[in-house]
Amino acid sequence: MDEKKYGLTVKIAVLTLAAMLYTTSMTTPALGEIAKAFPNVSPTVVKQISTIPSLMMIIFSLVPGQLERFISKKSVIYLALILSFMGILPAFFGGMTLILVSRILFGAGHGMLFPYAASMIAYLFEGEERNALMGYKTSVGAVSGIVFQMLGGILAMYSWRYAFLGFLLIIPSCLMIMFMLPEPEKKSNTAEKVVSKGKVSINTYIIAVLNMLLNVLTFSFMTNVSIVMVSGKVGNAAQAGFVLTLFTVGSFIASMMYGRIISKIFKKFTIVLAVGLYGLSFLLLVSVNTYSMFCVAGIIYGLGFGTFNPEIVIKVIKSSPAPAAISTGILFALQGLGQFLSPFVLTAITKMLRISSVKAAWNVSAVCVLGAAIILCLVLAFGKSEKPPFTEAK
Structure with missing residues (x-):
């Protein structure tokens, strides 16, 4: 049917x-x-x-x-x-x-x-x-x-x-x-019967935890951009607000293109593209100190967010035979936790590494996020493609 x-x-x-x-x-x-x-x-x-x-x-x-x-x-x-x-x-x-x-x-x-x-x-x-x-x-x-x-x-x-x-x-x-x-x-077939039991797979938790760790790193863009720009005399509060607006513009563009263009072209490597764009934005932020380049970094970060957000949601929904509300609930709960912990974790890491500059958190984020993009690319390129242990209810 x-x-x-x-x-x-x-x-x-x-x-x-x-x-x-x-x-x-x-x-x-x-x-x-x-x-x-x-x-x-x-x-x-x-x-x-x-x-x-x-x-x-x-x-x-x-x-x-x-x-x-x-x-x-x-x-x-x-x-x-x-x-x-x-x-x-x-x-x-x-x-x-x-x-x-x-x-x-x-x-x-x-x-x-x-x-x-x-x-x-x-x-x-x-x-x-x-x-x-x-x-x-x-x-x-x-x-x-x-x-x-x-x-x-x-x-x-x-x-x-x-x-x-x-x-x-x-x-x-x-x-x-x-x-x-x-x-x-509500469907009466076997697949729906399995889904209704709400068994969450280990893959769901793995994706949610990895997303949480990524948010610990990437949320530092939101929390630090105004502080870095003002203290580093790159721009004032209004200009910092404009950088955040450009992030929103980039996010809008990427998310509008996601379903019809981006996911079709990059397929399983879409997640690599998203994380790579995040990493590129942080690399720019730690490498330059001009208002125009901060604007470029804001757009690139937005492109990464607009690509990553729908991709991670679809992946977590496909990762488990549990109802989508349960899978996404786990994803967003841990995502919120990652964002909340972001300043505390990054402060602890920068103190441990004895990095004291105003961009210290971004230095950590740039290295870790770009490293994550490279690892993801290698895993997807050379890892075995296995059929998931369940199928979605039709």
């Missing part, structure tokens, strides 16, 4: 899930105004407004795969959206305590929603169409991040509380998902 084909409205609804992942960026521009409104609150506590959702993601991205055993996938999504909508509470009342509590609730919903941005594509689409949508998911995320951050900044100009009103966008998104997104059909 042929797989059911879904039209444009379903694709829009699926990609709406990807857009909702970036609502977390709406409150970032308001942090300065919040700090002014609460002068007696430690800056470290204020920063937790941004970091709490990332920490909650590590925990709650593992929840959907378990809840699917008892309720439908769309029901889990509704629960995630309701929790995310709790992020709006500080717009109307309360102080710092309520802000932090609302961020915990928002973070729980955000974490639960994260696996579905990828897994619903895997549940509803197959083959080339699925690959293309995985790329579009990253593109939508890149654009949404810019739009939500700009919206948050504009609202925060009037009042820090207004920045939280951006969560009203969750309501139309929820309606779109309610009326346009179908519940994936």
Whole structure:
């Protein structure tokens, strides 16, 4: 029996899930105004407004795969959206305590929603169409991040509380998902029966752990670019922001090309291309000290991210007979952990190696990431190609 084909409205609804992942960026521009409104609150506590959702993601991205055993996938999504909508509470009342509590609730919903941005594509689409949508998911995320951050900044100009009103966008998104997104059909064949048992293969954990280690290295671009540019007199904060914008542009371009062009040309070496682009960007960053080259490095890093993100998701979904929500939940939980640990791990390594420059973390990342790309290339080129021990449910 042929797989059911879904039209444009379903694709829009699926990609709406990807857009909702970036609502977390709406409150970032308001942090300065919040700090002014609460002068007696430690800056470290204020920063937790941004970091709490990332920490909650590590925990709650593992929840959907378990809840699917008892309720439908769309029901889990509704629960995630309701929790995310709790992020709006500080717009109307309360102080710092309520802000932090609302961020915990928002973070729980955000974490639960994260696996579905990828897994619903895997549940509803197959083959080339699925690959293309995985790329579009990253593109939508890149654009949404810019739009939500700009919206948050504009609202925060009037009042820090207004920045939280951006969560009203969750309501139309929820309606779109309610009326346009179908519940994936349950199949009765043997493959689906195996999948429903949710057995996660060792390959899934290997991919997730390797992705975590890579994020420890690559996330240093996001955390260090502004500090390096300002302290090294390469540019000011606004110019650092432009470099990050160019990263988003590069990510958008690569992810739009991923399904139809990049993955077709490079095939199994697509992951090598992505990691190689990451490594090249770090090599440029440690080798040059001009604003124009930082812009080039930002674009190259974005191209790597836009290629790597859909590729790693597809690989982890194919790595296991478990439901996609479980596999991607493990992937994103460990990814969030890697990003959280990144500054601590790299600081420890640079101290151990006695590297004290402002680019110390990037020196470590450049060597390790380029080395990883070379090793990946050799393994894929000369390793034995083995058929996976399971097949995807059709």
